[in-house]
Amino acid sequence: MAAIWLNGEIVDDSDAxxxxxxxxFTLADGVxxxxxxxxxxxxxxxxxxxxxxxxxxxxxxxxxxxxxxIADGAARLAAGAGREAAVRLTLTRGPAARRxxxxxxxxxxxxxxxxxxxxxxxxxxxVVVARSTRRNExxxxxxxxxxxxxxxxLARQEASGRDADDxxxxxxxxxxACATVGNVFLRLDGGWITPPIADGVLGGLxxxxxxxxxxxxxxxxxxxxxxxxxxxxxxxxxxxxxxRAIDGRPLEDAPEAREIDDIYEIYD
Amino acid sequence: MAAIWLNGEIVDDSDAxxxxxxxxFTLADGVxxxxxxxxxxxxxxxxxxxxxxxxxxxxxxxxxxxxxxIADGAARLAAGAGREAAVRLTLTRGPAARRxxxxxxxxxxxxxxxxxxxxxxxxxxxVVVARSTRRNExxxxxxxxxxxxxxxxLARQEASGRDADDxxxxxxxxxxACATVGNVFLRLDGGWITPPIADGVLGGLxxxxxxxxxxxxxxxxxxxxxxxxxxxxxxxxxxxxxxRAIDGRPLEDAPEAREIDDIYEIYD
Numbered sequence: 001m002a003a004i005w006l007n008g009e010i011v012d013d014s015d016a017x018x019x020x021x022x023x024x025f026t027l028a029d030g031v032x033x034x035x036x037x038x039x040x041x042x043x044x045x046x047x048x049x050x051x052x053x054x055x056x057x058x059x060x061x062x063x064x065x066x067x068x069x070i071a072d073g074a075a076r077l078a079a080g081a082g083r084e085a086a087v088r089l090t091l092t093r094g095p096a097a098r099r100x101x102x103x104x105x106x107x108x109x110x111x112x113x114x115x116x117x118x119x120x121x122x123x124x125x126x127v128v129v130a131r132s133t134r135r136n137e138x139x140x141x142x143x144x145x146x147x148x149x150x151x152x153x154l155a156r157q158e159a160s161g162r163d164a165d166d167x168x169x170x171x172x173x174x175x176x177a178c179a180t181v182g183n184v185f186l187r188l189d190g191g192w193i194t195p196p197i198a199d200g201v202l203g204g205l206x207x208x209x210x211x212x213x214x215x216x217x218x219x220x221x222x223x224x225x226x227x228x229x230x231x232x233x234x235x236x237x238x239x240x241x242x243x244r245a246i247d248g249r250p251l252e253d254a255p256e257a258r259e260i261d262d263i264y265e266i267y268d
Numbered sequence: 269m270a271a272i273w274l275n276g277e278i279v280d281d282s283d284a285x286x287x288x289x290x291x292x293f294t295l296a297d298g299v300x301x302x303x304x305x306x307x308x309x310x311x312x313x314x315x316x317x318x319x320x321x322x323x324x325x326x327x328x329x330x331x332x333x334x335x336x337x338i339a340d341g342a343a344r345l346a347a348g349a350g351r352e353a354a355v356r357l358t359l360t361r362g363p364a365a366r367r368x369x370x371x372x373x374x375x376x377x378x379x380x381x382x383x384x385x386x387x388x389x390x391x392x393x394x395v396v397v398a399r400s401t402r403r404n405e406x407x408x409x410x411x412x413x414x415x416x417x418x419x420x421x422l423a424r425q426e427a428s429g430r431d432a433d434d435x436x437x438x439x440x441x442x443x444x445a446c447a448t449v450g451n452v453f454l455r456l457d458g459g460w461i462t463p464p465i466a467d468g469v470l471g472g473l474x475x476x477x478x479x480x481x482x483x484x485x486x487x488x489x490x491x492x493x494x495x496x497x498x499x500x501x502x503x504x505x506x507x508x509x510x511x512r513a514i515d516g517r518p519l520e521d522a523p524e525a526r527e528i529d530d531i532y533e534i535y536d
Contacts, residue, residue: 003290018286018293020272020381025286026358027417028296059418071493086367090294099354099385101423101449113288117367134406138440141401141418148418149295149369150327150409155368157328172406172440181369259428 005073005114008065013115015195022111024092025099027240028147031055032090036238036264037118042077042087043267044205044237045071051203052089054159055144061093063067066109074114074264081116086238089114092147123233125165125243127179129226130155135169135177137200142177145202151182166234168246171200182236183207186229187254194215206235209263214256233257239264271348273341273382276333281383287343292360296415299323303330304387304506304532308347310355311535312473312505313339314321317407319471323412329361332378339437343398344384347456349384354506357382360415367391393433393502397494398423403437403445405468410445413470420448434502436494439468444489450465450504451475454497455522460484474503477531482524502526507532 004013015222023029033052049067056063066133070089078085134155136142155167159180168184171177177195178184183204185194192214195201199220210216210233231254232243242257244250272281291297301320304311305482311415317335324331336415338357348352362377401422409416411454427448436452445463446452453462460482463469469487478484499522500511510525512518 006288013288016288018288018290020274020281020284020286022286022293025290025293025360026300026356026415027421028415029421032294042388042534044494059421088294088367092293099383100388101421102428115288115367118272120368133408134404136402136404136407136419139357139404139419140422146418147294147296148416150297150414150416151404151407153295153297153327153369156409160370160372171315172404 002115003077003146005077007112008073010073010076018111019095021095022092023094023096024090024111024147024232026032026096029059030061030090030092030147031059031145032147033145034237035074035087035089037078037085037116038073038085039083040075041267042074042078043264045074047205048237050090051145051205052091053240055146056091058140058144059093059146061091061110062108063091077114077116082118084119085116086119087114087116101173104252117260119238122239122241126163126245127149127166127168127243128159128162128164128247129223130158130169132158133169134221135200137171137173137177137198139201142198142200143202156180170223174223175199175200176223176226179234182234182241185210185214185233185235186221187225187231188225188229193221195217195221204235205237206240206263210240211236213263233256233260270383271345273345275380276337276341278341278344279427286379287363289469291362292358292379292415294364296400298329298358298360298415299327299328299413300356300415301413302505303342303355303357304354305342305355305381305384307351307382308343309535310339310342310346310410311532313342315473316357316505318355319413320359321474323414324359325406326412327361327414329359329378330376331359332380338380345382345384350386352387353384354387355382355384387506390507390509392512393511395434395436395511396430398426398431398435398437398489398514400426401437403439403468405439405441405445405466410468411465411470424448438491442491443467444491444494445469447502450502450509453478453503454489454494456493456497461487461489463489469473472503473505474508474531478503478508478528481528481531483504500526501528
């Protein structure tokens with residue numbers, strides 16, 4: 001029993017109704033954002049809303065509410081979820097009137113929802129390079145935060161079965177793309193490096209800030225380069241995590257990783 | 269207001285409740301089947317249920333009901349949806365107790381749903397080769413019927429914008445994989461050909477029957493070969509459709525296409 005925000009109203013989740021015909025449920029026809037909040041204030045809110053709208057535009061889902069209304073709903077939920085919270089915004093095309101992938105002339109009644117929970121704690125993680133699936137850099141979905149999380153889920157299940165906490169995902173070309181819920185930065189001989197968006201990478205809001213903070217270079221990372229990484233960091237909008245081992249090989253502690261948390265202090 | 273079958277009960281869809289935390293909704297964490305039925309009898313039911321269970325096993329989603337109970341629910345819905353019906357079965361991991369991609373020790377309470385509608389009419393279609401996205405043959409999701417339909421949706425939207433009815437999807441290697449909701453068969457010089465499963469193809473139940481019916485060969489189809497196809501057929505479990513043009517080039521009528529509908533008569 002927790003408060004959620006559904007189509008502009010705060011309601012209890014046990015009372016909330018989602019249509020069984022919602023295309024977010026039947027076809028993963030939607031987008032989401034996961035945002036960090038402190039004392040009811042949402043970090044990087046304008047950037048999150050801009051990214052949500054860009055993803056929705058790609059899928060041609062109209063956003064039914066103004067930014068101010070969404071911000072108000074998210075802030076109200078965040079305030080009730082503890083001092084530091086994780087707020088998830090979800091936008092789908094809403095309930096289908098007819099069956100099928102793309103019925104012509106279908107009226108669109110988008111579903112917009114926000115949920116909040118206490119901010120999860122961060123611990124250094126052991127990762128493996130996923131063998132079970134790959135990121136699809138040929139799809140624009142790899143560059144937006146769509147609901148299509150099946151490949152990330154398979155990679156995370158694989159990690160769990162291999163006694164690891166997370167997985168690095170390769171793309172079709174065999175380059176490192178990202179972790180299952182975050183961007184990845186590796187320190188190689190020449191400094192910090194992170195895969196470019198074109199390699200099937202979500203343009204993470206923390207990623208953009210870490211590129212500046214670590215003076216990181218955007219360049220493709222071949223799978224074999226992973227073996228020579230000295231240290232690694234995984235980032236998303238909720239926080240940064242140090243990687244302590246890749247495929248069982250221990251990594252060095254990244255001194256920078258203890259300092260980069262200050263990016264989450266800046267509400268720009 | 270239509271009858272649906274939800275977790276073993278027939279209910280009205282306007283009364284049916286789906287948790288806002290259902291992982292089918294938040295993470296596309298589920299599978300589905302679309303089945304043809306006549307007079308309440310579901311075509312190829314055993315094969316559909318076997319495929320549903322195989323897809324669920326890949327995602328490690330337990331199937332909460334026995335085949336007989338699912339069959340009963342599907343048949344009851346189908347009987348109420350007209351002489352010929354399309355029945356969709358959906359199975360998800362169900363409502364999450366906690367946020368996150370894969371919370372450890374999470375109890376699983378799967379959601380299982382069936383909906384039914386009148387069988388859609390079939391017309392010959394104009395298709396384009398999708399440029400906006402590609403099928404990911406490196407992902408096992410390309411070979412099961414998961415809820416991750418975002419790429420198919422993008423390809424269909426592109427087709428609609430290019431004055432076509434459907435799209436052929438290429439895979440990362442540039443080979444033809446499938447249409448947006450069906451398998452594809454092309455007649456080239458040497459006879460009928462359809463892409464192999466390894467090219468990022470769902471093992472369609474109609475596909476398996478058409479391979480036998482048309483004496484079709486399974487082989488990769490390079491994009492350039494599409495330009496020399498004489499005729500083409502798109503198949504799924506609801507029916508077969510002739511393709512009348514690809515990228516604006518008219519195709520010949522496939523005489524076989526008028527005869528292959530009899531595969532849908534055989535309740536094996």
